[in-house]
Amino acid sequence: MVTVKHEDLSESLDFVSFGEPLEHNAAYVSLDTGKIYWTSDFIDAADEELPADLETSDRYLAVPDKNELGLGRNLVLRFIDQELPACYEQIEGFFRRKGAYARFKDLLERQGKLERWYAFEAESLKSALRQWCAENELEMIE
Structure with missing residues (x-):
């Protein structure tokens, strides 16, 4: 079973829950490594290269926002x-x-x-x- 740190997952949840409804903030957990990748239309991801298949592969799981988890x-x-x-x-x-x-x-x-x-x-x-x-x-x- 792949592990993910609570702190990293919590920060990712805040990230995807932040902003206006039409802003595109997303985070994905690698089901192979547990690494979390963040994407946004409003930040430059130049610090980290994102996998090309991040949004299309079944090997990455989108982190839900707070409302999806009943936390709003x-x-x-x-x-x-x-x-x-x-x-x-x-x-x-x-x-x-x-x-x-x-x-x-x-x-x-x-x-x-x-x-x-x-x-x-x-x-x-x-x-x-x-x-x-x-x-x-x-x-x-x-």
Whole structure:
């Protein structure tokens, strides 16, 4: 089984989740080596030569974005349901407009729950990546 470092996979997930919907940021895990390759329309990959068949071979697996792993809005709502259920509708309303995460984190700070959110988010991220790796026959190591 090929191994991949948690830190590298987590950074790759952030990379593919960053930016506007039409921006092309992608990351691929080599199923032969565990090496992760990043591609983007907005960065120069001259530092590292990318395999020619990166986007077409079945030997590379695309790293999902946070929403594909349920780590976006759904994660926020799970947290709120557990920690501040009285604020659920208010938080849900935040996600109907831009700037939702800033308003969400501001509310958490006022409620004294921001550090709890960061711990919940980190553990959920690790768990989702571990599950994704297992489903794709990869071993995630610390």
